[in-house]
Amino acid sequence: MLDVLGENSFKVNAYRRAADAIQHLDQDVRAVWQGGDAASPEPVEAASGVKNLRTIAGVGEAIASKLDELLRTGEMGYYRELSEQVPAGVLDILKVPDVGPKTAARLWRELNITTLDQLRAAAEQGQVRQLKGMGEKSEAKILAGLAALSRKTNRRLISTVYPFAQAVIAQMQETCGSAIHQITYAGSLRRMRATIGDLDFLVSADAAHHADILEAFTKLPRVETVNDHGGTKASVIADNGLQVDLRVLEPKHWGCALVYFTGSKQHNIEIRGLAQEQGYTLNEYRFGQNERELFCETEEEVYQKLGLPWIPPELREAAGEIEAARAGALPRLIELGDLKGDLQTHSTWSDGQMTIEQMARAAQARGLKYIAVTDHSSGLGITRGVDATRIKEQWAEIDALNKRLRGFKVLKGLELEIRADGSLDMPDEILAQLDICLASTHTAQKQPKEKITARVVKAMRHPHIDAIAHPTGRLIEEREETALDLAEAMRVAQETGTLLEVDGAVERLDLDEVHIRRLKQLGLKTILDSDAHHADQFETLFYGIHNARRGWAEAGDVLNTLEWAQLKKHLKRNRR
DNA sequence: GCCGTTTTCGGCCCGACTGTTTTCAGTCG
Numbered sequence: 001m002l003d004v005l006g007e008n009s010f011k012v013n014a015y016r017r018a019a020d021a022i023q024h025l026d027q028d029v030r031a032v033w034q035g036g037d038a039a040s041p042e043p044v045e046a047a048s049g050v051k052n053l054r055t056i057a058g059v060g061e062a063i064a065s066k067l068d069e070l071l072r073t074g075e076m077g078y079y080r081e082l083s084e085q086v087p088a089g090v091l092d093i094l095k096v097p098d099v100g101p102k103t104a105a106r107l108w109r110e111l112n113i114t115t116l117d118q119l120r121a122a123a124e125q126g127q128v129r130q131l132k133g134m135g136e137k138s139e140a141k142i143l144a145g146l147a148a149l150s151r152k153t154n155r156r157l158i159s160t161v162y163p164f165a166q167a168v169i170a171q172m173q174e175t176c177g178s179a180i181h182q183i184t185y186a187g188s189l190r191r192m193r194a195t196i197g198d199l200d201f202l203v204s205a206d207a208a209h210h211a212d213i214l215e216a217f218t219k220l221p222r223v224e225t226v227n228d229h230g231g232t233k234a235s236v237i238a239d240n241g242l243q244v245d246l247r248v249l250e251p252k253h254w255g256c257a258l259v260y261f262t263g264s265k266q267h268n269i270e271i272r273g274l275a276q277e278q279g280y281t282l283n284e285y286r287f288g289q290n291e292r293e294l295f296c297e298t299e300e301e302v303y304q305k306l307g308l309p310w311i312p313p314e315l316r317e318a319a320g321e322i323e324a325a326r327a328g329a330l331p332r333l334i335e336l337g338d339l340k341g342d343l344q345t346h347s348t349w350s351d352g353q354m355t356i357e358q359m360a361r362a363a364q365a366r367g368l369k370y371i372a373v374t375d376h377s378s379g380l381g382i383t384r385g386v387d388a389t390r391i392k393e394q395w396a397e398i399d400a401l402n403k404r405l406r407g408f409k410v411l412k413g414l415e416l417e418i419r420a421d422g423s424l425d426m427p428d429e430i431l432a433q434l435d436i437c438l439a440s441t442h443t444a445q446k447q448p449k450e451k452i453t454a455r456v457v458k459a460m461r462h463p464h465i466d467a468i469a470h471p472t473g474r475l476i477e478e479r480e481e482t483a484l485d486l487a488e489a490m491r492v493a494q495e496t497g498t499l500l501e502v503d504g505a506v507e508r509l510d511l512d513e514v515h516i517r518r519l520k521q522l523g524l525k526t527i528l529d530s531d532a533h534h535a536d537q538f539e540t541l542f543y544g545i546h547n548a549r550r551g552w553a554e555a556g557d558v559l560n561t562l563e564w565a566q567l568k569k570h571l572k573r574n575r576r
Numbered sequence: 577g578c579c580g581t582t583t584t585c586g587g588c589c590c591g592a593c594t595g596t597t598t599t600c601a602g603t604c605g
Contacts, residue, residue, distance in 0.1 A: 008577080009588095010577070010578085010587085010588055011577045011578090012577090013577085013578095013588080014577035014578055014588090015577075017577090017578080018577085018578090057578095058577090058578070058579095059578085060577060060578050060579080061577090061578090062577055062578085063577070063578085097603090097604090098594090098602090098603065098604085099603085100602060100603050100604080101602095101603095102601080102602060102603085103602075103603085132596095133595085133596060133597080133601075133602085134595090134596085135595065135596060137594085137595060137596085138594090138595065138596085141594090141595090187605090198605090200605085228592085228593055228594075228604095229593090230592065230593055230594090231592090231593095232592070232593095233592065233593080235593090235604095245605080247592090260590090260591095261605090263605085265589095265605075268589075268590090269589055269590095272589050272590080273588095273589080275589095276589085277581090281589085281590085282589085282590090283589080283590055283591065284590080284591070285591090
């Protein structure tokens with residue numbers, strides 16, 4: 001709204017920076033405001049809330065008081081004031097590709113256009129081109145943008161974009177062959193975000209080949225429309241609706257370009273600030289110092305020049321990674337190969353699609369040493385779960401299977417349903433005999449905060465429940481998190497030794513990166529599982545690991561990097 | 577609106593592409 005009103009762009013950017021910093025905080029902004037004392041609903045002293053908020057980078061006096069007002073009253077007078085000035089529909093118009101704040105403001109003020117429908121009508125009737133600086137092409141662009149907006153889908157799961165990116169790379173290599181020196185994806189995919197908005201590729205090649213490479217890119221079989229096509233970059237829409245950009249550059253620019261296009265934007269701004277402090281300017285091609293130009297063929301050289309070690313892409317969110325790098329305190333991030341076992345899998349005993357043996361053999365083929373079979377308890381009606389009778393039959397099958405397996409162990413587990421009232425649907429006598437017991441909620445997910453928190457906390461206090469599976473219940477782009485008070489759950493986890501799981505299922509990634517980092521700060525361990533219902537779904541551990549890496553997790557933070565004999569000592573049921 | 581190992585005032589990351597222009601503004605990433 002400030003943008004549309006023509007406010008000083010640096011002021012607008014200050015709000016963006018503050019919003020970005022809050023989004024990437026390692027805890028809830030409310031917790032910062034409260035000054036670390038989550039038990040009190042408000043800061044002890046009125047003034048300290050503002051002071052606490054100001055510790056956030058990019059939050060100064062003005063934004064801190066507005067946030068304080070928002071947290072205290074649930075409303076912000078300044079926001080309401082702006083809302084009264086700018087018609088809501090103008091903000092919709094801002095979402096049209098190629099319409100920015102300047103254009104939206106002129107459409108509103110000069111043509112009185114305040115809805116998408118009015119904009120479409122005006123463009124169709126040739127009214128838009130009457131504005132100074134707008135012509136037929138601008139008008140056509142707006143109509144195309146409106147069409148794109150109406151069929152626009154949300155961000156996609158990384159698990160669909162990653163294989164697509166691999167396919168694009170393979171096709172480019174096939175088409176251009178030796179002309180391509182290096183090719184990679186960059187952007188949010190390289191940072192391994194859970195969802196991806198658009199896809200960025202970088203190609204290095206001799207300048208003589210640049211035009212051919214861009215041409216080949218725009219002609220790939222899955223390209224539907226070409227939006228931009230210049231001398232160094234092209235931007236297309238693929239048949240799956242994804243926007244895909246490709247940038248071509250000379251090999252000597254590779255290091256700076258890869259850093260630049262991997263981002264995040266805010267990370268880039270911070271490292272360019274660092275470069276400036278050291279007397280350089282940094283862009284996507286080079287370091288500049290007066291007339292001198294310094295090129296970097298690798299990312300390592302770029303960071304080295306800034307006095308930093310290489311920073312893994314998953315950490316590049318301007319969330320303290322630069323300070324940590326400078327202090328030599330970057331985490332040694334967990335890797336897929338560190339995992340020794342998987343503590344949440346399902347079989348045909350409940351809603352899985354494969355037998356326990358098929359799951360076990362697939363896991364072993366992937367290099368794991370053990371899995372826990374954690375079928376649903378019968379309380380979750382839709383999955384035809386196991387009850388106290390059937391689970392004993394399942395144990396007999398597991399015992400027999402373990403005799404046949406070499407160098408691999410199947411553990412007896414359960415994913416126990418925590419009923420809406422907090423009760424459990426399996427006798428304690430059964431739970432006591434398991435190797436590991438997870439508990440989770442699948443029903444009554446809309447309970448208010450107090451109720452669902454009490455429900456989960458009650459389960460956490462049960463002596464035989466080792467971990468809470470997918471604690472927040474989110475389904476990415478589909479279902480919001482439950483109202484569970486995670487700060488309280490973490491506190492109870494510290495007290496009881498109950499673990500909070502990281503579910504690696506690609507649509508869950510639950511806990512997410514922010515919560516994982518919080519766990520680590522509290523000194524809590526976790527387990528990272530596939531939640532596989534089919535042998536193919538062990539693949540999700542790959543995405544789960546990257547999610548954990550985004551949460552700064554090291555191997556030591558994840559218990560199933562241990563052999564089972566060691567791991568079992570950490571489970572609550574085996575502790576005294 | 578934010579910020580400070582030059583600065584409490586005066587800066588604020590930087591470049592590609594497009595369209596409408598006779599040298600640049602707007603948008604995007």
